[in-house]
Amino acid sequence: MSVTAPRGFDAAGVAAGLKSTGKTDVAVVVNRGPLKVGAAVFTSNRARANPILWSQQAIQDGVVEAIVLNSGGANCFTGTFGFQTTHQTAERAAELLGVSSGDVLICSTGLIGTGDEVFRAKVLDGTAKAIAALSPDGGEAASLAIMTTDSRPKRSVVGRDGWSIGGMAKGAGMLAPGLATMLVVITTDAVLDAAAADTALRQATGVTFDRLDSDGCMSTNDQVTLMVSGASGVTPTAEDFAAALAEVCLDLATQLQGDAEGASHDIAIRVVHAASEADAVEVGRSVARNNLFKAAIFGNDPNWGRVLAAIGTTDAAFDPYDVDVWMNGVRVCSKGGPDASRDDVDLTPRATDLLIDLRVGDASATILTNDLTHDYVHENSAYAS
């Protein structure tokens, strides 16, 4: 169901020949209203793909009628021609849907530098084909069409009293070795205005997708879009909506982590007793980006020294000689020194829990990451299509 679980949305996923496998590669999600509210967050990379440049402008007025997504080419660093392709895609969709092109968002994923005449023709044809196939049951097809190297689609639905939120996602660091592209579309039939949608989306992504850091590589194409139809007629409280939205976002983020290609461990880095949430995030991220730590987890080696060495590179408030580190429930380091034997730690399960107790305050944060494996290197060295 995914994005068509809430009322007021049609979707489709079709094959346009962008993927050499012949699998579906263009998805469209349309908001049938009555509200046409939208909000979106984008990659903070200064090198941004053409669809990002387009969508950042299109979302300004808080109105979104439809979104077109393609796999099989990132349309990034493809120059003026590439931007025109994005523009023409929005125009084509708008014309067929009878809406303004400025209310059509675009997302692309695939290899950077891909965006030639052939790409353009296929995307434009695929857009028309997808619009012709739109259906209130099209959520599943749409979630399949945005997959690249994902082994399975990512979908989530949360139902509340009279309203719901649905979502689909693709990608994450290791998932899309062409580049770490994460595309997410979330829909709801709850009633909320553009400002409320924007606030809720930023809050939810800030503590979910923004804390998924599988390999530290920031994409040029990341986009998370929220579309609001209001078709339920129900106006939830801001708190209720925020909670439900965070639930969907966390579910999708966890699915992305769990399907990270090449990964053999899903690592939750929980930083507790930090002086501030910013400190906790900085510490968690520094560990999540430490190749030595990540390779050790791949080898089932509870190498806590690498954790402390990573923490030591941050500006967070902590005393290196007053930090506790737990791995899968075993305290391997207390007050910056060896504690339980490494042999007591079982790192064979895929789910890996790293708890860092900074012992300085009351703030905490969790960063989700993966291990660094032979398969990660293989996927990212061999991939070029």
Next chain:
Amino acid sequence: MSVTAPRGFDAAGVAAGLKSTGKTDVAVVVNRGPLKVGAAVFTSNRARANPILWSQQAIQDGVVEAIVLNSGGANCFTGTFGFQTTHQTAERAAELLGVSSGDVLICSTGLIGTGDEVFRAKVLDGTAKAIAALSPDGGEAASLAIMTTDSRPKRSVVGRDGWSIGGMAKGAGMLAPGLATMLVVITTDAVLDAAAADTALRQATGVTFDRLDSDGCMSTNDQVTLMVSGASGVTPTAEDFAAALAEVCLDLATQLQGDAEGASHDIAIRVVHAASEADAVEVGRSVARNNLFKAAIFGNDPNWGRVLAAIGTTDAAFDPYDVDVWMNGVRVCSKGGPDASRDDVDLTPRATDLLIDLRVGDASATILTNDLTHDYVHENSAYAS
């Protein structure tokens, strides 16, 4: 010859049983004067090993009589006991050499958390054994004793008119998977005072060792020490000494890069036409730390999109759509768009040249790194001794 090439230095390397292989693992370098000047730079990691904590205090007065180095254990996060081990090592050396313990520096390398009673006993015995073996020809033995997973020792000597500089080094990111420890000892018989030695060392390391970033993982034990005997009686100009010292440092840094375990490419990232040297370094470092780029180079894939995506994460002044990227002499990206075919780039040689032209200013910098390989993951997942 390495550290005993300049006059006024004795050295030795002996086996103390710290390495399970039985190879030599304790080295001592002694300055016979007449000057006993020293300078050192240390890891900026806030999590620092006991030898670093000791040496940072000992170097304060600019006087260094001797340095004791061990492999086979980092003596990091080993608590008060570990610090006492370092202290006792300095005391033992000082007693046997008839000098003050405050003028003896200590360096350790190996697994974090290693520093128990057995370690202490072996280090103390090894120190005595090495001092008994001191010789004006001991530079080679010392350079061998500090090796961990290095496949070969790193030595460098630069001779000038009447004076010289010698050096030895071990480690670099991938070299010491226990943690990226880099230990360097440089000696000279030129005449210079402590302030001049300190200035020269900081300048030289700032543009050599500090720009070697094989895997982005900062060590808890890094130390580069310069010892000045003045035995030549020659006082070079500051410029001449700086040039010779930079030559030795660059030679050793390049040797470290070339022996990075698991690596199959030595990558020089040259950033040119940056607005400032700081910008050039930031851009180079962001690329050097991008796993997707490094894995692509391993796969001989000229994936310039990953270079631009990495640059986009920096705060450097640049326009993503006005950047040129060259790989091994082929311009694969011009003004942020595709240029020459990927097929034109031959990435099979180990030496890899990445040129990033930011086209905004006159500053430049070169960062040295390596690729991300299956063997890197293997080394760093399997290593635990």
